[in-house]
Amino acid sequence: MPIEIPKDKWPGSIKIVTIGATSAEGGTRTKSISVGGQASMPYLHYEAPMPNKPVIAIEIKSRKPDDWSPLLVEAWGETMAEPAQWAKKADEAGADIIVVALTLADSPEDAVRVVKSVLSATGLPLIVWGPGQVEKDNELLVPVSEATNGEKIVLGICEDKNYRTIVATAMANGHLVQARTPMDVNLSKQLNILISDMGMPKERILMDPTTGALGYGIEYGYSVMERLRLAALQGDAMTQLPMIVTPGYETWKTKESKIGEGVPEGWGDWKARAINWETLTAIALVESGADIVVLRHPESVKRVKGAIEELVTV
Amino acid sequence: MQHTITFTFDDKPITVTVPTNTMLSDAAQLAGLDIGQPCGGQGRCGRCAVQVTDGNVRRRSTLRLSPGDVGQGFALACQSVVEGDVSIYVPPQEKIERRLTTDRVVAEVTVPEGYEYPSDQTVRRIHLELTPPSMDDQTDDWSRLQTALRLQANINKVNVSLGLLQTIGNVLRVGEWNVTAVLEYPLEDLEQPVRLISLQPHHVDEYSPLWGCAIDIGTTTVSVWLVDLVSGQVRAQVAEYNGQIVRGEDVISRIMYANKSGGGQELRQRVLDTINELLETACKRVKAKPEDVVKATIAGNSTMIHLLLGIPASNIRLSPFITAVNHPPLMRAGDVGINIHSQASVDCLPGVASYVGADITAGVLSSGLDVAEDVILFLDVGTNGETVLGNRDWLVTCACSAGPAFEGAGVVNGMRATTGAIEEVWVNSDTFEPTYRVIGGGKPKGICGSGLISLLSEAFITGIIDKAGNVNLMKSSSRLRDGAHGGEYVVAWGTESESGEDIVLSRVDVDNLLRAKAAIYAGFTVLADTVGIPLESVSKVLIGGSFGKYINVEKAVQIGLLPDMPWEQFDFLGNTSVRGAYYALLDWRKRDQITEIAKRMTYIELSADNSFYEAFTSALFLPHTDMSKFPSVASALER
Amino acid sequence: MALAGIQIYKLLPQTNCKECGFPTCLAFAMKLAAKQVELSACPYVSDASKKQLAESAAPPIRLITLKAGSEVKAGNEVVMFRHEKSFYNKTGLFIRVKASDPDLAKKVTAADAYKVNYVGMDFSIDGFAIEADGDLTAAVKTIRTVSKRPLILMTKDSALLDSSLSLLAGESALIYAADASNYEPLADLAKKYKAALVVKSDSLDGLADLTKNIQAKGVEDMVLDLGGRNMGEWLARSTQVRKLAIKSNLRALGYPVIAFPCDAKDEGVAAAQAIAKYAGFVVLSEFKPELLYPLLVLRENIYTDPQKPIQVQPGIYEINSPNPESPVLVTTNFSITYFSVANEVEGSGLPAWLVVTDAEGMSVLTAWAAGKFDAERIAKAIKTFDVASKVSKKRIVLPGHVAVLSGELEEELPDWEIRVGPREAVDLPAFMKQALN
Numbered sequence A: 001m002p003i004e005i006p007k008d009k010w011p012g013s014i015k016i017v018t019i020g021a022t023s024a025e026g027g028t029r030t031k032s033i034s035v036g037g038q039a040s041m042p043y044l045h046y047e048a049p050m051p052n053k054p055v056i057a058i059e060i061k062s063r064k065p066d067d068w069s070p071l072l073v074e075a076w077g078e079t080m081a082e083p084a085q086w087a088k089k090a091d092e093a094g095a096d097i098i099v100v101a102l103t104l105a106d107s108p109e110d111a112v113r114v115v116k117s118v119l120s121a122t123g124l125p126l127i128v129w130g131p132g133q134v135e136k137d138n139e140l141l142v143p144v145s146e147a148t149n150g151e152k153i154v155l156g157i158c159e160d161k162n163y164r165t166i167v168a169t170a171m172a173n174g175h176l177v178q179a180r181t182p183m184d185v186n187l188s189k190q191l192n193i194l195i196s197d198m199g200m201p202k203e204r205i206l207m208d209p210t211t212g213a214l215g216y217g218i219e220y221g222y223s224v225m226e227r228l229r230l231a232a233l234q235g236d237a238m239t240q241l242p243m244i245v246t247p248g249y250e251t252w253k254t255k256e257s258k259i260g261e262g263v264p265e266g267w268g269d270w271k272a273r274a275i276n277w278e279t280l281t282a283i284a285l286v287e288s289g290a291d292i293v294v295l296r297h298p299e300s301v302k303r304v305k306g307a308i309e310e311l312v313t314v
Numbered sequence B: 001m002q003h004t005i006t007f008t009f010d011d012k013p014i015t016v017t018v019p020t021n022t023m024l025s026d027a028a029q030l031a032g033l034d035i036g037q038p039c040g041g042q043g044r045c046g047r048c049a050v051q052v053t054d055g056n057v058r059r060r061s062t063l064r065l066s067p068g069d070v071g072q073g074f075a076l077a078c079q080s081v082v083e084g085d086v087s088i089y090v091p092p093q094e095k096i097e098r099r100l101t102t103d104r105v106v107a108e109v110t111v112p113e114g115y116e117y118p119s120d121q122t123v124r125r126i127h128l129e130l131t132p133p134s135m136d137d138q139t140d141d142w143s144r145l146q147t148a149l150r151l152q153a154n155i156n157k158v159n160v161s162l163g164l165l166q167t168i169g170n171v172l173r174v175g176e177w178n179v180t181a182v183l184e185y186p187l188e189d190l191e192q193p194v195r196l197i198s199l200q201p202h203h204v205d206e207y208s209p210l211w212g213c214a215i216d217i218g219t220t221t222v223s224v225w226l227v228d229l230v231s232g233q234v235r236a237q238v239a240e241y242n243g244q245i246v247r248g249e250d251v252i253s254r255i256m257y258a259n260k261s262g263g264g265q266e267l268r269q270r271v272l273d274t275i276n277e278l279l280e281t282a283c284k285r286v287k288a289k290p291e292d293v294v295k296a297t298i299a300g301n302s303t304m305i306h307l308l309l310g311i312p313a314s315n316i317r318l319s320p321f322i323t324a325v326n327h328p329p330l331m332r333a334g335d336v337g338i339n340i341h342s343q344a345s346v347d348c349l350p351g352v353a354s355y356v357g358a359d360i361t362a363g364v365l366s367s368g369l370d371v372a373e374d375v376i377l378f379l380d381v382g383t384n385g386e387t388v389l390g391n392r393d394w395l396v397t398c399a400c401s402a403g404p405a406f407e408g409a410g411v412v413n414g415m416r417a418t419t420g421a422i423e424e425v426w427v428n429s430d431t432f433e434p435t436y437r438v439i440g441g442g443k444p445k446g447i448c449g450s451g452l453i454s455l456l457s458e459a460f461i462t463g464i465i466d467k468a469g470n471v472n473l474m475k476s477s478s479r480l481r482d483g484a485h486g487g488e489y490v491v492a493w494g495t496e497s498e499s500g501e502d503i504v505l506s507r508v509d510v511d512n513l514l515r516a517k518a519a520i521y522a523g524f525t526v527l528a529d530t531v532g533i534p535l536e537s538v539s540k541v542l543i544g545g546s547f548g549k550y551i552n553v554e555k556a557v558q559i560g561l562l563p564d565m566p567w568e569q570f571d572f573l574g575n576t577s578v579r580g581a582y583y584a585l586l587d588w589r590k591r592d593q594i595t596e597i598a599k600r601m602t603y604i605e606l607s608a609d610n611s612f613y614e615a616f617t618s619a620l621f622l623p624h625t626d627m628s629k630f631p632s633v634a635s636a637l638e639r
Numbered sequence C: 001m002a003l004a005g006i007q008i009y010k011l012l013p014q015t016n017c018k019e020c021g022f023p024t025c026l027a028f029a030m031k032l033a034a035k036q037v038e039l040s041a042c043p044y045v046s047d048a049s050k051k052q053l054a055e056s057a058a059p060p061i062r063l064i065t066l067k068a069g070s071e072v073k074a075g076n077e078v079v080m081f082r083h084e085k086s087f088y089n090k091t092g093l094f095i096r097v098k099a100s101d102p103d104l105a106k107k108v109t110a111a112d113a114y115k116v117n118y119v120g121m122d123f124s125i126d127g128f129a130i131e132a133d134g135d136l137t138a139a140v141k142t143i144r145t146v147s148k149r150p151l152i153l154m155t156k157d158s159a160l161l162d163s164s165l166s167l168l169a170g171e172s173a174l175i176y177a178a179d180a181s182n183y184e185p186l187a188d189l190a191k192k193y194k195a196a197l198v199v200k201s202d203s204l205d206g207l208a209d210l211t212k213n214i215q216a217k218g219v220e221d222m223v224l225d226l227g228g229r230n231m232g233e234w235l236a237r238s239t240q241v242r243k244l245a246i247k248s249n250l251r252a253l254g255y256p257v258i259a260f261p262c263d264a265k266d267e268g269v270a271a272a273q274a275i276a277k278y279a280g281f282v283v284l285s286e287f288k289p290e291l292l293y294p295l296l297v298l299r300e301n302i303y304t305d306p307q308k309p310i311q312v313q314p315g316i317y318e319i320n321s322p323n324p325e326s327p328v329l330v331t332t333n334f335s336i337t338y339f340s341v342a343n344e345v346e347g348s349g350l351p352a353w354l355v356v357t358d359a360e361g362m363s364v365l366t367a368w369a370a371g372k373f374d375a376e377r378i379a380k381a382i383k384t385f386d387v388a389s390k391v392s393k394k395r396i397v398l399p400g401h402v403a404v405l406s407g408e409l410e411e412e413l414p415d416w417e418i419r420v421g422p423r424e425a426v427d428l429p430a431f432m433k434q435a436l437n
C-alpha cells in the first residue's frame, strides 16, 4: 500500500546567523560558524534541507571556578586556571564555539585581557557572557566589545530589564547578542522585538529561551522551543532566530550531576549518570530545535556531537 | 508661485501670501494665528483641523477626519499644503474635538422608550378618599383603608408592617381621610398581596416625583442614580469611591478583610456610609429627602452584594468559588441599612457566579446583548474585568482581575473621572511636551481612566516608553527622569497642578496599566477561543466602565486594550451596571429579563488551564506581542 | 476534526435543563469539546447529533495495553507536540534479557526490584523483552518466578511462541515481530492468546500492508517497528507515522511504535529521542540505573500535563552564595514569579536565601487569593526546608502584596523577624540595599 508522506510546507524559515569573523571578514577567526536557515521542524530533511547543523559551544570561565563539580575539574584539570589553555583544550575536545563566562571578580581590564587571550589561543568564534549582574555586565561587556571590534562575538546575556547597553555596544562594534527570557514564548518574542526595535538586525540576534535541566523543568524549555520554532515556520518574523541553550550550566548545578555521595542508590554510577544528565538534557533540546548547545563536560560534547551527526545524515 | 491665503478666525479675516507647498500650519503662524499642534504636527491628533471654505489644498493625510468632514472642506493644518489661493475658516477648539472620529461619547441616559407609569412600575402611588367613620359606621381604620383600596384601586389583599400600622390612625385623621398610599405590587406572583409602603396625610400631585434609586456598588466606585418613577427620568447621578477601598483594592482583599473579626461588619458599614452619603447628596440636588425614596434596585459584583448584606463571602475566593447567594430575595431598606424609606424594597439583582455578578447581568440588559442577532462583545473595563460574549442564542462570560487602574486607583496620580482629572493627553513627538485637557477646565489634580489610556498610548507612540513599558531615559527631556520606582514621565509640573506637586506617569503605573489592559484583552480572546468564535466575527464591541464622558477608541486600540477593529464598531456605554439597575428599577419586565439573563449565561473559569495566562503574557506588551493582531497600530508606528 | 464548543452546542437541545450536571448546554458543550465528559451524560441528544459528535471523537492511535501482574499502555495520543494538549500514555521502558543467560533470574530480580523516587513519585521499569537465543519457554518460566511484569517475546518461531504464550494465561504479552514472511502464523497466535503483535518493515508502505493483512485476520492490537538505520531516519519515520495517524487519520498506521535503542550506537541518546519522539515502547540493552534513572525522569517530564501551570520545585534556593546573615526571601512556586524574583536578586549581586513555597504553581496574588499562600503554608515551608539551620539572623521578607500576612506569620514563627518587602520584584534590590542591613 503506497503511503503518501505528509509534508508541511511552511511559509517561514529561520534566519541564518553567523558568529565569528575570519580575516577576510574583518576578524581573526580561522573560521566562522553559521547556524539557522531551517525551513522545517528539526531534522525532517524530507520536508526541507537543513542548511546548517546545530553546533556545540563549550563554556569556560575567566577564572578557575571554585564551585564546579569535581568531575568537571577532573576533565579539564590544570587548564582551568588559564582561560587560554582551557579554551585550547575545549577546542581539542570538539567545541565549535567557545563561551567565555566573565565573573564578578573581573575588572574591565581583566575581562578584555581574558577575551583577547582566548581569541589568540584558538581560532574558534566566541560568545562572551557577563557575570549576570546588570551594572557589572555593562561595565565589562562594553570594553570587551570595543576591544574586539569586528570579531562578531556574541555578547550576553540581554534580558528584558537590561538590554539597551549591550545591544548598543554590539551594534556599534559589529557583534551579536544573546537574548534570554525565562521559558516563555511571549517573553522571547517580546525581547526580540525590543532588541530589533533598537535597530539591531535579526541576523545578529540569538534567542535563548532558557531551559531547565532534566528533572528541573526541562519540559517547559522543551515545549517553549518547539512552540517558538513552530511560530517561526508559520511566519512569525520575531521568532525566526536560531536558539541557544545552556544545558551544561543547568545540569551541572543539579545534585544528580554535581554530587557523588549521599545520593540514592537508584541513581547508579555517578560519573556515567552525570554525563547522561548533561547529554540527555542536551539531546532533548536538540530534538526540540536548539541550534547552539552550551556544554561543560568533554564526554557529553562527544556524545551530543555523535547524535547530531546521526540526525543530520540523510 | 505665491498664493494668497485668507484665514477667518473669530470672525476676523487675516490675509498672508506664501509660496506653493507651504504647510497650512506654517501659513497660519505667519498670519499670527496660534493653531495648537498637540501631537507636534504629525497628523495624529486632529486638533489642528481647519475648514477650507474657498479654493483647494492638498491633503497629505486626513487620518482624523471622516470623509464627510473632508467633503465639508475640513483639512489638517499640519498635513495640508497650499497650491492656490484659499480661504480658511479656523474653528474654535471644542468644535473640532467633537468631530473627531475616534472619540466615543458615553451613550446618553434617556427614559426607556415606551416606559409607562404605573403599568410598568411595581411601586405606585394612589390617592384614596375614605369615608370618614361615624357612629353608624364604626369600621376600624385598617379595614376602612382596605375597603378604600379594594373599591378605589382594585386591591384585594394588602400587607402592612407593624410600624406603619402604628401610624395609620393618625395619618388618616391628619389627612382628613384624604390620603396618598404608596404601594408595591408583587413582582412575580400577582396573587400575592400588595404591600403598603407608606401613607401620607395629604393628596400628592399625580405628576410630582415618586423617588426610586438605582445603585451600582463597584469594587472601586459606587454610583447612585436618583430616579423619578413617574416620569422615569434620572434626576441626579452621583458617584464616589467605595469607602471599603482603604481595606483593599480588589475583591479578594475585601473578602480577606471581612474574614477578620469585626471586618465584615466594618466593610458593611463602610459601603453603607458611601451609599447613604451619595443618596443624601443626590436628594439634596433635587430637594428631596432620602426618606422620600421608596424603592432601591442594586447591582454589584457578588462580593460587593455579600458584603453589603453582611453575608460571609469567604467561599467566593476559595476553589471551587461558590457564593452564598446569587439572587437575594427582596428586602426592606430598614433591614439592609440603607437610609431611604425604611419600608422601601431593596432589590438586589441576580448574578451568575462568584466572579460574574449582578453588575454584569444588569450590564448585559442595558447593552441589549441578550437580544442581539449578531455576536456582540461586552467589556466592563473595571477592577474585575468581566466580559460577556454572545447574542440572543447563547451567552458566555468570564472575569479576570484587571485591577482598578482604569478607575484611577492604584496609580500614583490616578483619580476618578471628576473635576480636575486629566482626561486626554497628547504628546509632541519631537519635544515630548504634553498637551492635556482637564475635566472642568481648571488645574489638573490627577489623571482619570481615559486620561491614562490616552497618556499610555502617547507615551508608547512617541517612544517615551518601549513596547515593554520601560521608560526610555536615553531620550533627552527634563520630563523624563529617574523616579522612586524607576523611570517616570512628568505630565504636569507642580507649577501647573492644583496640589503644586508634579503629576507623573511612573514605571509602576505603567506596569499596573499594562497588567490591567492585558487581563482584559486576554479575557475576551480566551472567551472567544473557548467557544470557537473568531474575534473578527464580533459585530460590535460595547464598552462599560467608569470613565468620564468619553473614551478615545483609537488610543485604547493603540495600547492593546481593545481589539483592532474599525472604530465604528465600538460603542461606549459608560456605567452599564447602574444603567441596567435603572432599567430594572423602572420596568418589571426588564427586571424579569435580568433573571432570565442570569440563567442563560455560561460562566467560563479562566483559571482552569494555562490559556488565560498565555494570552495574558502575550498581551503584556504594547500593543501586543503579536503585532499582526494590530495592523492599524503597526502602520501608525511606521509613520 | 474535533468540533469547537459552539458547534457542539448547536447540536445539543439548548434547553439548559441542567440534568447533565452543568449549568447550561453551552457549558456541557465546552466540556465535550475538551473531551472531559461523555456525551451520554445528556439524556436528550438527538440521534442525528449523536452520530455527528461520535465521528469527531474516535482516537486516531489505537490504545495497546500489555498486561501481566502490572500494566503498561501505549497509544491514544492525539497531538504531535505536547503543548497542543498533552502526551498521555508514558513510554513503556523494557529491559532486554537473553534466554540463554545463566544469570537470567538474578538479573531480572534486580531490575524488577528497581525503584527510584523522583519528586515524591516512585518509578520502576515496565517489563522485560526476552531474546530467544536459548530456551524461550524455560526463560519465561524462570522470569515468572521472579517478576510479574509484562513481557515482550522476541522470536519468530511460532511453535516456541505458542508454548511460551501458553504459560502466560490471562496476560497480554507483546510478540516480536511479524514481517511479510511470517505474519500469518504469528497473527493466529496473537489472536489465540490475546497478545499484541509487533509488525516490522523497513518502509511505511510495508508496515501499512502488514497491518491491513493482520487486521484481516482479526487481530487489532499491533505495534510498529519502524527500522531505520540511524537516529535521523528513525525520527523521520516516527514523525511521519504519528502525523499520518493524527492528521490524515490513516488507520493502517494508527498504532503505537516500539524502539530499540539497545541496538543504537549511543543507547542513551537514542532512547532519549525515542521517548521524546513518540515511541510507545522502548527496549533497553540492560539494567543500568545510571541510564535508567535519567530516562525515567525524561519520560516523566515529557509526559507531564503542559496545561498545568509552570512550576518550580518548592525548596530553598541559594542566590549569590548567601551566608547565615543573608535575608530569607519568600515567594511561590509559579515559575515566572520565581524567575522574576530570582533574576532581580541575582542581578543585584546581593546574597539571599529564596524560599519557594508550594502554592500549586500560582503567582503570589493568585495563590494568596485562593488560600494557597498563607501564613500557615509559609511557616510550614520554613520548617520543612529547615531554614533555621542555615541562618543565624532569622529574618523573613514577605512579598509586599501579602503584607497582611505578616501578623499571622509572626504568630506562626514567633522567633523570626517578619519584614514586608516591595510589591514588585523590580524594587527588591533597592529594598535589600536600604531596608535590610
Ligand code: SF4
Residues within 6 Å of the ligand: C012, C013, C014, C015, C016, C017, C018, C019, C020, C021, C022, C023, C024, C025, C028, C041, C042, C043, C044, C045
Ligand atoms: S442535560 Fe442536555 S439539555 Fe440538559 S442542560 Fe445538559 S446538555 Fe443541555
Ligand code: FES
Residues within 6 Å of the ligand: B036, B037, B038, B039, B040, B041, B042, B043, B044, B045, B046, B047, B048, B049, B076, B077, B078, B079
Ligand atoms: S494632527 Fe495636526 S497637529 Fe496633530
